Amino acid sequence: MDLFSKIAGSYDKIIRGFALDTIREFIKLVPDKLLLDLGGGTGRVSTELDDHVNGCILLDRSFEMLQQASKKSRNLLIVQGVGENLPFKENSIPQIFANDTLHHVQFQNETLENCHCVMTPNGKMIIREYDPEYWKTKFLIFFEWVLLFRSTFLSPRRLEEMCQKIGFSVDWQRLSKSTYLLNANKPN
Numbered sequence: 001m002d003l004f005s006k007i008a009g010s011y012d013k014i015i016r017g018f019a020l021d022t023i024r025e026f027i028k029l030v031p032d033k034l035l036l037d038l039g040g041g042t043g044r045v046s047t048e049l050d051d052h053v054n055g056c057i058l059l060d061r062s063f064e065m066l067q068q069a070s071k072k073s074r075n076l077l078i079v080q081g082v083g084e085n086l087p088f089k090e091n092s093i094p095q096i097f098a099n100d101t102l103h104h105v106q107f108q109n110e111t112l113e114n115c116h117c118v119m120t121p122n123g124k125m126i127i128r129e130y131d132p133e134y135w136k137t138k139f140l141i142f143f144e145w146v147l148l149f150r151s152t153f154l155s156p157r158r159l160e161e162m163c164q165k166i167g168f169s170v171d172w173q174r175l176s177k178s179t180y181l182l183n184a185n186k187p188n
């Protein structure tokens with residue numbers, strides 16, 4: 001059992017609530033389209049975003065995290081799976097949000113390639129991550145290392161490069177000194 005599965009019952013108490021209001025203006029979601037919350041865990045984010053899109057699929061590899069999500073909402077479409085092998089048809093997902101997920105994913109490039117594959121042309125993926133080059137992030141890196149999370153943090157420039165190689169067009173912005181939001185769009 002991985003660590004997220006072990007702490008699933010306490011995850012929402014350990015992590016602060018998802019402050020949608022503070023980043024809402026930066027997350028350009030399309031209201032009439034379906035959203036995939038990749039590595040959505042306990043649904044902390046999905047439950048906030050569900051009202052702003054036309055249906056929300058919450059995918060996570062941890063059954064225990066998803067069990068917590070299922071207690072919160074009956075509206076979410078909950079799927080157990082991994083980013084490296086998404087169980088969706090090619091060109092079927094119009095928008096993806098991955099909040100605080102990618103650095104926990106073991107095979108990041110495969111996951112980004114898979115996202116590109118299942119996304120519709122013109123589809124958009126939004127990734128919220130921590131910049132390992134900012135000094136305060138080093139504490140988080142150390143903390144996750146102590147907990148044996150095996151995280152791999154990517155700088156915005158490194159992630160931009162990876163996404164561009166796959167075929168996304170990319171822009172990104174800082175949300176704070178330590179966090180950034182990267183938009184990866186699949187061309188038509």
Ligand SMILES: C[S@@+](CC[C@H](N)C(=O)[O-])C[C@H]1O[C@@H](n2cnc3c(N)ncnc32)[C@H](O)[C@@H]1O
Pocket residue numbers: 004038039040041042043044045059060061062065081082083084098099100101104105106107
């Ligand atoms: C820090 S939690 C973030 C959860 C949620 N996005 C949030 O902001 O509350 C990271 C999540 O990524 C999931 N995860 C890790 N590797 C994954 C993978 N390869 N595919 C799908 N989910 C993964 C974990 O199970 C965990 O629920």
